[in-house]
Amino acid sequence: MDSPFPHYPVNDFGPLMKGIAIGVLGIVHVFLAQFAIGGGMLMCYFQWLGQTGREPLARKFTDGFFKFVVLVSFVLGAVTGVGMWFATIQVSARTIGTMVGEFHWLWAVEWTFFSLEITAGYCFYRYGTKLPDRERMTLLVIYAAASWFSLFWINGILSWQLTPGDFYETGNMWDGFFNPSFFPSVIFRTVTSMGIAALAACLVVNLMPEMDREQRNTLIHRAAYFLTPALAMPLLGVWYFWAIPADSRSWTLGGNVPMMMFFVLAIVCSMFIAVYALFGLIRARLYINGMTASLLVSLALLATAFAEFVREGVRKPYTLRGYLYSNSITEDEVARLREVGCTTDDPYPLRAADRYPNEQVAKGALVYRNLCSVCHTPDAANGLTHVTGTWTVSQRRMNIAKLQRTKPFMPPFAGTPDELEALVQWIGWINSGRPETWPESNDPETLREIQQWLDEVGTKSGLELLAEEGAH
Numbered sequence: 421m422d423s424p425f426p427h428y429p430v431n432d433f434g435p436l437m438k439g440i441a442i443g444v445l446g447i448v449h450v451f452l453a454q455f456a457i458g459g460g461m462l463m464c465y466f467q468w469l470g471q472t473g474r475e476p477l478a479r480k481f482t483d484g485f486f487k488f489v490v491l492v493s494f495v496l497g498a499v500t501g502v503g504m505w506f507a508t509i510q511v512s513a514r515t516i517g518t519m520v521g522e523f524h525w526l527w528a529v530e531w532t533f534f535s536l537e538i539t540a541g542y543c544f545y546r547y548g549t550k551l552p553d554r555e556r557m558t559l560l561v562i563y564a565a566a567s568w569f570s571l572f573w574i575n576g577i578l579s580w581q582l583t584p585g586d587f588y589e590t591g592n593m594w595d596g597f598f599n600p601s602f603f604p605s606v607i608f609r610t611v612t613s614m615g616i617a618a619l620a621a622c623l624v625v626n627l628m629p630e631m632d633r634e635q636r637n638t639l640i641h642r643a644a645y646f647l648t649p650a651l652a653m654p655l656l657g658v659w660y661f662w663a664i665p666a667d668s669r670s671w672t673l674g675g676n677v678p679m680m681m682f683f684v685l686a687i688v689c690s691m692f693i694a695v696y697a698l699f700g701l702i703r704a705r706l707y708i709n710g711m712t713a714s715l716l717v718s719l720a721l722l723a724t725a726f727a728e729f730v731r732e733g734v735r736k737p738y739t740l741r742g743y744l745y746s747n748s749i750t751e752d753e754v755a756r757l758r759e760v761g762c763t764t765d766d767p768y769p770l771r772a773a774d775r776y777p778n779e780q781v782a783k784g785a786l787v788y789r790n791l792c793s794v795c796h797t798p799d800a801a802n803g804l805t806h807v808t809g810t811w812t813v814s815q816r817r818m819n820i821a822k823l824q825r826t827k828p829f830m831p832p833f834a835g836t837p838d839e840l841e842a843l844v845q846w847i848g849w850i851n852s853g854r855p856e857t858w859p860e861s862n863d864p865e866t867l868r869e870i871q872q873w874l875d876e877v878g879t880k881s882g883l884e885l886l887a888e889e890g891a892h
């Protein structure tokens with residue numbers, strides 16, 4: 421029998437939900453990367469201010485700020501970037517594998533730009549202070565352009581995950597790359613990058629020695645102009661929203677409470693920054709001290725965190741919309757897995773296999789690992805025993821059999837009735853405090869009932885079922 425789906429070894433992050441592990445790393449990485457992109461543009465602007473004689477302090481700022489960019493974004497940005505690869509292959513090797521498989525040339529192009537960015541950056545770091553203006557500008561423009569283009573390339577691949585466009589019909593790489601949310605998201609991220617760089621500049625100016633308050637104030641107000649494009653963010657946000665699937669949109673508009681909360685928080689944080697920037701910095705020409713600057717940078721990090729959380733969250737139940745579910749099973753494989761089972765030829769052993777009281781419970785643990793562990797822990801973050809805690813055994817069976825109906829942002833159950841019963845027993849066993857003995861459940865009537873529920877709900881995704889109901 422050929423394997424019904426490819427198994428990969430997945431790591432268990434203990435009480436930490438896998439999505440949270442990736443999320444935290446991803447948010448830090450995105451924030452730093454966007455800071456580097458906006459930072460590149462900001463330095464070009466200051467270099468221009470300096471070499472055209474518009475701002476005598478500009479050169480000093482550029483050199484000080486650059487050290488900060490190098491330290492923060494080259495070191496931390498690069499480390500978290502590698503960390504992202506490392507974490508994502510442990511959580512969803514199949515998602516990453518598919519993305520690399522479909523877009524390897526684009527990844528290679530992205531990497532080329534990244535190398536160029538690093539090279540130009542290090543040249544400036546090493547020789548910047550000794551070079552004449554013209555060469556300084558050339559290096560900075562190369563640095564800024566290369567880092568923006570690495571956003572351009574990666575943005576196409578990441579936005580494709582949620583809005584594949586015509587890709588699956590045409591199989592054309594460019595249809596996937598220039599997908600419906602490509603432009604709104606690349607422009608939105610460019611504007612965000614500029615804003616983050618401006619706020620970071622306010623912080624750096626305060627850290628620079630040998631400058632009086634008047635000088636600091638001058639530099640801060642130059643940098644603040646980089647916040648003005650952020651005024652377009654509401655419009656860009658609406659554009660982005662309009663480009664993503666209607667069901668994804670509906671999660672943030674009340675369909676899912678945590679999602680909506682994070683969405684609102686992202687907007688509130690961004691608005692605080694925008695209001696302060698517009699009225700405080702630009703109109704009232706207020707001075708920003710180090711404390712306020714740190715606060716604004718932290719708010720920007722929070723806004724990024726909430727927004728990225730929502731962007732990742734609304735893709736559920738997919739990692740690759742319309743093709744691959746978050747638990748690494750494709751839409752097309754579900755029907756077959758219901759017949760042959762998802763644990764049948766899983767080659768990877770269970771960790772500490774001898775702690776399970778019987779084979780059925782051990783099998784349940786395998787079913788959990790294959791189908792649920794990407795979004796749930798047993799009894800910690802989004803713990804399965806918590807979300808099913810108040811249900812009777814029969815309710816557990818039914819709601820899990822009809823998983824995509826229970827919550828349309830979960831994939832359909834992709835295993836046999838026997839596996840489902842094992843999962844339910846495993847949940848019950850954990851709920852009872854993992855006792856040493858546990859009775860096997862082997863009533864054929866139960867299995868028949870589960871089969872009937874599975875047949876009733878079918879193998880389509882919850883989103884499709886919702887859309888069909890909407891159409892009636």
Ligand code: HEC
Pocket residue numbers: 736737738746747788791792793794795796802804807808819820823826827829830831833
């Ligand atoms: C794509 C991610 C994802 C996968 C895969 C997933 N779930 Fe969920 N599940 C969630 C989220 C998110 C919630 C909602 C938690 C909340 O509302 O607070 C949830 C909620 C639940 C609930 C509670 C539903 C309710 O109405 O209160 C149950 C039961 C559940 N999941 C069981 C499972 C089982 C069993 C599996 C594996 C067969 C599974 N889930 C796979 C994301 C997922």
